[in-house]
Amino acid sequence: MTAGGKWHTAPMTKANRIQLALGVAVAAALIAAALTVLWPSGSAVQPLNPDEAVGTVLPEARELPAVTLTDHHGDEWTRADFKGRWQYLFFGFTHCPDVCPMTLATLAGAREHLKDANDGRLPGVVFVSVDPQRDTPATMKAYVEHFSDAFIGVTGERESIDRLTSALGISYTLHEPDSSGDYAVDHSAAILLIDPQGRLRALWQPPHGRDVLAEEFRRIRGQHPAETRS
Numbered sequence: 001m002t003a004g005g006k007w008h009t010a011p012m013t014k015a016n017r018i019q020l021a022l023g024v025a026v027a028a029a030l031i032a033a034a035l036t037v038l039w040p041s042g043s044a045v046q047p048l049n050p051d052e053a054v055g056t057v058l059p060e061a062r063e064l065p066a067v068t069l070t071d072h073h074g075d076e077w078t079r080a081d082f083k084g085r086w087q088y089l090f091f092g093f094t095h096c097p098d099v100c101p102m103t104l105a106t107l108a109g110a111r112e113h114l115k116d117a118n119d120g121r122l123p124g125v126v127f128v129s130v131d132p133q134r135d136t137p138a139t140m141k142a143y144v145e146h147f148s149d150a151f152i153g154v155t156g157e158r159e160s161i162d163r164l165t166s167a168l169g170i171s172y173t174l175h176e177p178d179s180s181g182d183y184a185v186d187h188s189a190a191i192l193l194i195d196p197q198g199r200l201r202a203l204w205q206p207p208h209g210r211d212v213l214a215e216e217f218r219r220i221r222g223q224h225p226a227e228t229r230s
Contacts, residue, residue, distance in 0.1 A: 017171045041073040049156035053203055054212045057220060061199035069128070069156035072141035077154050086221060087124040088213070090192070091170050093131035093185050094143040099206075100127075103189065104147040109210030111148070112216070121194075122150070123217060129155035130172040131185055132166065168192060168200055193217065195224065 041059055048057060069077040082089075092100035107125045110178050127144055129135035132155045135143075140153030155161070165172065172187035191213065193202040202220050204213060 033147075038152055048223065054208060055193075055202050055216045055220075056204075057202045057223075058200060060169070061195055061197070061201050064194070064198050064200065065163050067156070067160045067164050069154045069160055069164075070137060072137050072144060072153035074137045077152075077156075079198055082126070082194050083196060085121060085124055086217070087126055087194045088191055088192050088217075089126050089128065089168075090190075091128045091130055091165065091172065092187055093129050094135050094139055095131065095182075096185070099187075099189050101147075103206075103208075104144070104151070104189065106208065106210050106213065107191070108147045110213035110217070111150070113210055113214040117214075120221075125151045126194075127151060127153050128161070128164065129153065130161055130187055131174070132156060132158065132161065139213055179196055193220065 048055075050057065064079050065083055066079050071077040071081075089111075090100075090103055092103070092106065096101070104125070105128060111122050114120075125148065127140075129140060135153075137153075137154050137155075140155060144151040144153040161224065164170075169195075170188045170190070174183060175184045176188070177183040189206045190202055191204045192206055193204075196199040201224070204216070
């Protein structure tokens, strides 16, 4: 991580991609083996104590800007698609060798934790690529489905990406290509929580483990039942 709070990542090679596929499979097995302590269904939800929480809940939810992006099916993705359910939101790029795959595996684990606890409708996961030059819908589809068929990969024109990242306080830098045309990307590693009204409600800065993401989401959702019913 750089002094400015961004992760510096080197380009991903073909060998890295093979390692990613194997690593995801191992991570999935470890996540499944680790789900041994579950919340009882219908148990009381304790309020999230800001002094003890890893995440930060915004005093006032922040509206998302009007943007038009493209999801990994090639369909249009707009601000309206952020509405209707709770969703985790993460920004990165598919050539990322470490931070992005680790974070997406963590999010998959958080959803499994909630699923096995039979704890209501699962939050969605939206992965927004800040590298549309390399991350086509087909590339995004193959990438996010390594982690979960339920994940959505989204990218778009630079102007739309910049409008969304600026509104949410996400920073990124595309570095100059090397002699082979590969380039690194620095990007913020925060996980954001979007409420069913399509507003930024909370965020987690790293490190953020699956148990924390699941438990604190559960408490945030319990504190905002009107949003949950939307």
